[in-house]
Amino acid sequence: EVQLFESGGGVVQPGGSLRLSCAASGVAFHSYAMNWVRQAPGKGLAWVSHISGSGGVTYYADSVKGRFTISRDNSKNIMYLQMNSLRVEDTAVYFCAKSPTVIGAFDVWGQGARVTVSS
Amino acid sequence: EIVLTQSPNFQSVSPKERVTITCRASQSVGNSLHWYQQRPGQSPKLLIKSASQSMSGVPSRFSGSGSGTVFTLTISSLEAEDAAAYFCHQSSALPLTFGGGTKVEIK
Numbered sequence: 001e002v003q004l005f006e007s008g009g010g011v012v013q014p015g016g017s018l019r020l021s022c023a024a025s026g027v028a029f030h031s032y033a034m035n036w037v038r039q040a041p042g043k044g045l046a047w048v049s050h051i052s053g054s055g056g057v058t059y060y061a062d063s064v065k066g067r068f069t070i071s072r073d074n075s076k077n078i079m080y081l082q083m084n085s086l087r088v089e090d091t092a093v094y095f096c097a098k099s100p101t102v103i104g105a106f107d108v109w110g111q112g113a114r115v116t117v118s119s
Numbered sequence: 120e121i122v123l124t125q126s127p128n129f130q131s132v133s134p135k136e137r138v139t140i141t142c143r144a145s146q147s148v149g150n151s152l153h154w155y156q157q158r159p160g161q162s163p164k165l166l167i168k169s170a171s172q173s174m175s176g177v178p179s180r181f182s183g184s185g186s187g188t189v190f191t192l193t194i195s196s197l198e199a200e201d202a203a204a205y206f207c208h209q210s211s212a213l214p215l216t217f218g219g220g221t222k223v224e225i226k
Contacts, residue, residue, distance in 0.1 A: 015177075036217075037163075042218045044206060044217055044219050045155075045157075045163065045206055045217040045220075046217065047214060047215040047216065047217065049130060050215070057133070057215075059213055062214065063213050088184070095162055095163070097163075099210075102210065102213070102215075103151055103210045103211070104155035104168075104210060105165050105168035105169070105208070105210065106153070106163070106208070107165050107168070107174070108165075108166075109163050109164070110162060111161040111162055112162055
């Protein structure tokens with residue numbers, strides 16, 4: 001059974017950068033797509049980004065396009081989210097979630113990493 | 120962008136009662152509609168995928184139905200452990216989107 005563990009959250013000033021990691025346990029990490037989903041305090045869920053199993057295809061929400069970069073290292077079973085030019089409105093818990101493809105459900109979720117953007 | 124509108128936003132229900140949550144899409148998503156449960160302080164959990172396919176280990180009191188633009192999540196007999204927020208999610212088109220959520224409280 002696949003398990004996901006996020007790390008790298010913290011407090012950063014507006015305009016700053018942060019890199020989140022999502023480590024996967026289990027086999028065949030390369031065989032499934034991965035996503036980042038965030039949840040602002042007291043709010044609902046919002047999809048942030050998607051990466052294919054090979055890492056060759058990526059998609060982003062308009063709100064983060066040009067500022068965030070998703071990547072993965074299949075040799076280490078880790079996915080990343082590099083977040084630059086952070087804004088106060090990026091404050092949220094960031095979840096990584098597995099899906100079979102971009103058109104599939106998110107069938108495994110991590111516990112979340114809290115990101116706070118504040119001066 | 121496909122907008123998902125959930126109703127109601129909040130529901131207070133007695134144990135053993137039936138709960139029905141609706142998710143309406145601004146355009147057809149076929150059956151690419153999924154339901155999640157998020158208990159307080161926890162990460163979301165997939166309950167139903169592809170409109171009506173229950174995930175392994177999910178109690179049989181949870182069921183999903185619908186296609187196109189109108190979908191329903193039903194809890195046939197509410198139990199105390201079902202107190203949570205419920206979200207629908209469409210994976211038919213980018214950007215992927217979620218409904219605003221329905222909070223279910225045990226009366």
